[in-house]
Amino acid sequence: MLHxxxxxxxxxxxxxxxxxxxxxxxxxxxxxxxxxxxxxxxYLYFRKNPRGLHHELWVHAAGCRKFxxxxxxxxxxxxxxxxxxxxxxxxxxxxxxxx
Amino acid sequence: xxxxxxxxxxxxSLSHHENWQRAWRNPTPKKKYDVIVIGGGGHGLATAxxxxxxxxxxxxxxxxxxxxxxxxxxxxxxxxxxxYLWDExxxxxxxxxxxxxxxxxxLNYNVMFSQRGVLNLGHTLQxxxxxxxxxxxxxxxxxxxxxxxxxxxxxxxxxxxxxxNTRYPVLGASWQPRAGxxxxxxxxxxxxxGADAHGVDLLQQTEVTDLIIEDGTIVGVKTNRYGDxxxxxxxxxxxxxxSVVAKMGGFELPLESHPLQALVSEPIKPILDTVxxxxxxxxxxxxSDKGDLVIGAGIDGxxxxxxxxxxxxxxxxxxxxxxxxxxxxxxxxxxQWGGIVDTCPDACPILSETxxxxxxxxxxxxxxxxxxxxxxxxVFAASLAxxxxxxxxxxFSMFRFHNGALVDEHGAxxxxx
Numbered sequence: 330m331l332h333x334x335x336x337x338x339x340x341x342x343x344x345x346x347x348x349x350x351x352x353x354x355x356x357x358x359x360x361x362x363x364x365x366x367x368x369x370x371x372y373l374y375f376r377k378n379p380r381g382l383h384h385e386l387w388v389h390a391a392g393c394r395k396f397x398x399x400x401x402x403x404x405x406x407x408x409x410x411x412x413x414x415x416x417x418x419x420x421x422x423x424x425x426x427x428x
Numbered sequence: 429x430x431x432x433x434x435x436x437x438x439x440x441s442l443s444h445h446e447n448w449q450r451a452w453r454n455p456t457p458k459k460k461y462d463v464i465v466i467g468g469g470g471h472g473l474a475t476a477x478x479x480x481x482x483x484x485x486x487x488x489x490x491x492x493x494x495x496x497x498x499x500x501x502x503x504x505x506x507x508x509x510x511x512y513l514w515d516e517x518x519x520x521x522x523x524x525x526x527x528x529x530x531x532x533x534x535l536n537y538n539v540m541f542s543q544r545g546v547l548n549l550g551h552t553l554q555x556x557x558x559x560x561x562x563x564x565x566x567x568x569x570x571x572x573x574x575x576x577x578x579x580x581x582x583x584x585x586x587x588x589x590x591x592x593n594t595r596y597p598v599l600g601a602s603w604q605p606r607a608g609x610x611x612x613x614x615x616x617x618x619x620x621x622g623a624d625a626h627g628v629d630l631l632q633q634t635e636v637t638d639l640i641i642e643d644g645t646i647v648g649v650k651t652n653r654y655g656d657x658x659x660x661x662x663x664x665x666x667x668x669x670x671s672v673v674a675k676m677g678g679f680e681l682p683l684e685s686h687p688l689q690a691l692v693s694e695p696i697k698p699i700l701d702t703v704x705x706x707x708x709x710x711x712x713x714x715x716s717d718k719g720d721l722v723i724g725a726g727i728d729g730x731x732x733x734x735x736x737x738x739x740x741x742x743x744x745x746x747x748x749x750x751x752x753x754x755x756x757x758x759x760x761x762x763x764q765w766g767g768i769v770d771t772c773p774d775a776c777p778i779l780s781e782t783x784x785x786x787x788x789x790x791x792x793x794x795x796x797x798x799x800x801x802x803x804x805x806x807v808f809a810a811s812l813a814x815x816x817x818x819x820x821x822x823x824f825s826m827f828r829f830h831n832g833a834l835v836d837e838h839g840a841x842x843x844x845x
Contacts, residue, residue: 330739331730345740349730351684370830374682374773378671380733403685404733 333387334411337395346391352376353384353398380404382422386414429625432536451617452624457631457654461489463812464649464659466636466673468492470501470612471790471797472665473619473630474805475812477535480626482806483813488628489659491651493635497616500667503735503767504798505690505712505724507703509546509607511573513562516823516835517776518569523820524803525571525606531802537618539610540717544702546607547581549752551596551708559602566604574603587699587755594751596709609703609714609722615801639676645785646677663788663812668733668768670778670791677784681791682829683770686727688795689737689745691764693756695719704752711748713756720762723749727769727795737766769794774834779808779821788812789826 331344358364358372377383383403388396400410400420409420430436430449440448463479465472468490479485492498508528510521532539550556559575566573577600582590590598624630633653640648640656648658664673668685696719705712711725725745728737742764750757771794772778778792790808793800807818817825828834 344738366832367830370682370832371680374829375680376671376682376684377680378684378731379675380669380672380685383731385731401730403731406730406732406734 331406331408333399333408335389335392335395336397336411336413337389337393342389342392346389347387348390350386350388350396353386379422382409382420384418429536429621451621452630455629455631457489457629457657458487460648460658461629462487462660464488464657464662465490465665465812466649466662467665467667468496468620468630468632469499469665469667470497470616470619470801471667471793471804471808472663473497473616473623474801475663475665475790475808476628476630476805477619477623477626478806478809479813480623480628483809485809485813486627488623489631489657490623490628491631491634491636491649491657493633495632496620496630497613500767500769500797501612501616501801503688503690503765504612505714505722506609506612506716506798507546507607507705507712507714508541508610508799509604509703510571510799511546511548511562511566511602511604511607512837513565514835514837515565515569517837518566518571520777520803520807520820520824521800522569522571523806524800527802527806528610529606531610531615531618535618535622537614537621539614539618541608541610542717543606543608544714545584545603545605546703546705547576547584547601547603549581549601549704549706549708550599551706552599555708556599559600563602572604572606574605576601576603584702585700585704588704588752589754596751598752607703609716610798612798615798619801619805636673636676639673639784639787641677641784641787644783646787661786661788661812661815663790663808665790665808667791667793667797668770670770670789674782674789677782677787679783681778681789681826682773683778683792684731685733685768685770686730687732687734687737687766688724688727688769689741689764689766690722690724691742691745691761692716692723693721693759694762696721696759699755706748706752709748709751711745711752713749713753721749721756721759723761727771728766733768735766735768769797771795773829774836775838776835777804777824778826779804779811779817779824780826781817782826786815
């Protein structure tokens with residue numbers, strides 16, 4: 330059971346109150362009509378899926394229903410950091426170390 | 429290869445079964461192979477076996493970082509069926525089903541394939557409409573299937589609660605009589621033994637640490653134990669770790685790796701002689717020959733490589749099983765584990781060329797790869813042997829996520845997730 334800190338409620342709550350919504354920091358192309366099929370397909374479907382540190386978007390579905398970002402280790406499942414949408418993560422993987 | 433038979437069993441009993449030949453060699457690798465298969469699970473071993481046996485490519489190595497069949501092959505719930513909705517998927521899984529039907533004889537290894545039938549329950553009117561649509565589609569594709577009503581389901585599974593008083597009453601089911609279960613470890617071992625007999629080198633405890641790519645073409649792999657091993661073609665069949673190997677090749681895949689849990693109960697007397705799956709209450713259960721109930725359900729929502737899952741998922745799984753089978757409510761669970769499944773956005777696999785020339789991927793089987801093991805290995809072997817994707821594999825290119833030609837089996841078919 331993950332205990333997740335909701336930065337909006339400022340409390341630790343159990344995993345079941347939350348839903349994970351996938352990779353964080355995905356920017357919708359500003360002009361989708363100008364995208365090639367490849368660019369649009371990669372925006373929709375292609376994901377980082379690292380073995381190691383991962384930045385992901387969570388929603389406090391059975392709580393305040395607000396979104397926030399989590400940096401989590403996908404092997405140990407340890408949560409390294411919780412930060413608000415729009416903020417930059419302070420814990421990041423070193424390039425080449427996240428194989 | 430030593431032939432297995434009843435006579436052999438009697439003969440070896442005279443020497444207390446101490447003189448059986450080892451099932452496969454433990455070879456030292458050559459410098460170069462025609463084909464390297466990364467990943468020694470069921471699909472990878474099947475690929476190597478068919479490469480050597482059917483397509484005459486015997487200069488093949490399988491590189492496995494752990495032991496053979498120690499990943500998802502050893503962690504699934506062993507269900508085999510082919511009742512998929514869309515033509516592309518139905519053809520691929522039915523190809524596998526036909527190979528399953530002769531597999532024990534082909535491998536001279538008893539994979540204990542038991543065609544005890546699979547029920548996919550419907551609990552709502554929409555479920556029943558989807559089931560009718562899918563069974564019709566299956567029959568048009570030459571795949572056996574029937575739509576059963578509540579009474580027929582109750583006759584097949586007398587211990588299931590099919591009364592109208594449950595929260596989600598069973599309104600009927602799809603029934604594929606040719607579906608069933610197989611002994612998962614035997615599948616890996618049978619393919620490994622067969623591949624080895626045809627000259628394939630099985631390199632265990634050997635991890636691929638990087639891919640050697642020159643001018644956009646793969647020429648070999650780096651390993652932690654044997655240094656560089658060269659190859660003309662490389663097939664990656666690494667399931668949950670596909671994104672990690674793709675990253676070595678410098679590209680991304682439309683995959684996310686999730687833990688999928690399963691659990692078995694203490695052994696009990698025979699009570700369930702078929703496989704029951706329900707998408708709506710979300711669980712599936714069968715009984716192994718040993719007597720334990722084999723139970724599974726959905727993936728954990730978050731990405732993970734930890735080969736374990738979270739408790740809420742186990743709780744949801746067992747809620748579903750007890751909803752269907754109140755009689756199981758006091759059965760104790762013996763063991764629980766997780767495998768890492770690489771899920772695709774459209775719940776169909778990827779059998780594909782990649783941006784790197786001569787590097788091919790067989791991945792994205794998500795939660796339902798075991799049933800496809802022989803078919804997946806066969807079409808992937810054909811593709812690796814010819815350097816061109818097999819016709820059954822062509823719709824499953826990774827580039828379908830660029831051109832939009834998805835094979836959307838999510839929810840529509842008997843896919844339970």
